[in-house]
Amino acid sequence: MNLDRLPLAWTPICPIDEIVPNTGVCALVNGEQVAVFHVDNGDAETVVYAIENYDPGSQAAVISRGLIGSLGERLVVASPIYKHHFDLRTGECLETPAYSVSAFSARVEDGQVWVAV
Template sequence: MNNDRLPPAWTPICPLDDIVPNTGVCALVNGEQVAVFHVSEGGANNSVFAIDNFDPGSQAAVLSRGLIGSLGERLVVASPIYKHHFDLRTGECLETPAYSVSAFAARVENGQVWVAV
């Protein structure tokens, strides 16, 4: 059987209330640092996103500390070091596409944040 085709395993991260709205936290999931963001958009208070925490531009694990905002229709986090913008839905680095990171499925279920890596 080819393991590349197995669905991702969902991992509980923390209660949603433990992440201040419009900020991120770092979680260790299967040995990987994952930046998990709680975004409050237009009154919706339960949107969560997950991307790699490692910023290829600065070579540092800092994306969870970045500032959340938007560029046009894109919801992004700005890396705290070189200010590259990463799309929270896709992981794409808008300034330097070669620096794009992985994005992971994230959800809230019964007040708990879950991430699939």
């Protein structure tokens, strides 16, 4: 069985207007903590990203409380404890690739944030 071809199971998280632009929230999806970020990039389109909330560097579930920014062309969140930067698109940790986290599909539909884990 090819797992890459299985349909994604989307889970509703919350209305998009409950996430302050350029911040994140933590959601429990299928028993896993997911950091969901609402990014205001100046366009009319609302953008959301979802990555694992657990920071391997600090061994704490804190990524959703991090600061959003950019390093070069990469949109990142800085973990609040040791300030490791995680790419919001891929989950890659820029300082220590071994600390990379999972990234999940996220979307906004009819004002509702959805995440697929």
